[in-house]
Amino acid sequence: QVQLVESGGGLVQPGGSLRLSCAASGSFFSIRAMGWYLQAPGKQRHTVATITSGGNTTYADSVKGRFTISRDDAKNGVTLQMNRLRTEDPAVYCCYAEVTLTSVTAGSLKVWGRGTLVNVSS
Helix, strand or coil, X not given: CEEEEEECCEEECCCCCEEEEEEEEECCCEEEEEEEEEECCCCCCEEEEEEECCCCEEECHHHCCCEEEEEEHHHCEEEEEECCXXXXXXXXXXXXXXXXXXXXXXXXXXXXXXXXXXXXXX
C-alpha cells in the first residue's frame, strides 16, 4: 500500500504565500514523478506542477513564475511553494506520485493524496 499525506493548506491573503508539502509512505520500489493537481467535484484533476526523479519540471501556465515545485528526497516527498497567490488560486490541491512497485517491471502506479484546501481571500 502506498499513501500520500499532504499538509500546508490554509487561508492566505491575495499576494501572500503558502507552502504545500507531501510525503509518500508504504511499499514501493521507486518514485518516477510527483506533482500537484487541482481537484474539483465531478471533474478530472488538473495538473498544476510536476517534477520527475531527474528534476524536470512542468507548470500550468497560470502558475508559471509564481509556484515552484521541488523534491524532498529525505521525506520521499514534494513541496509546492506558492507565491503571489491570486483570488483565482483557491482550490483543493492534491498530491500525486507515480511509483514503480518492483525492479522487474516497467509498469507503474499513480497514487493520489486526499488533498489540502487553499483559500485566498481578503
